[in-house]
Amino acid sequence: MDHRFDQLEKVRGGIAILLSPVQYLVHIPVAGYHWLSDTLSTHQMLLEENNRLNKEWHELRAQLLKFSALETENMRLRELLDSSIKINDRVLIAEVLHVEIDPLKRQIIINKGSKDQAFIGQTIIDAQGVVGQIIHVSLYTSTVMLITNPDHAIPVQVARNGIRSIAVGSREDYRLELPYLATNSDVKTGDLLITSGLGGRFPYGYPVAEVYRVDQDDITTFSSAYARPTARLDRHREVLMVWPEEYGQTSKPAGESEP
16 A cells, blocks of 8 residues: 555655654764774875875985085086196096094095005195195005195295295194294295295195295294195095106106105
8 A cells, every 4th residue: 555555655754754863873983983994094195195205305305415415526526627637747536535633644545556656755736736745655545644744844935936945734733834934035924835846756836835924033033934725635535646747757666665
């Protein structure tokens, strides 16, 4: 009869209305479970995505730092190559392997040795000036004494007027001293000191230091000048080994060393 005449439709409608709150309440846990599951899943996905992006950021940051270091190194090499173009002597780029931290030694070790024809007394420069000279040679490495070493001395002259002197190392960092200058010597603050070529150890004309102070003593007949090296002694990564034109005639053979 219900199928044919729909007599119970109103009753069924009323019952459905009465039961709808119950159905809603029964559905709440299921809906809550799905909502919580979706929320947790989305949260987990966001965490994973955040971790992935964070990892990529660190990788890109590391690459950027590496690129920055490579760009800086490229600039240094360009400066060195530009410096080598300005001189007529044969040169070779060497990498600094070790820096002696003892302030009384002031030495570095480079990755070129007798197999590269390095020799005792060979001049080492960078793009700004004289760094020092080789004092010991092995097959694959060489030890370089910096010009600021207290035991080092280099013949120099004032580029402005040609006055000659000897620049010796100092116990103070990055300072050269010109002792026993005549009181009337025309040496002024700002003067550029270059190698004089005397003694045959350092080729003529390389920048060495810039005078920053001159002390005159009225009691004695001498004065002293103090200069800062033009070479970047505290930033070495690459340096230039210099072979003078007369190498092979007056220089020591590669591999020889002194006691």
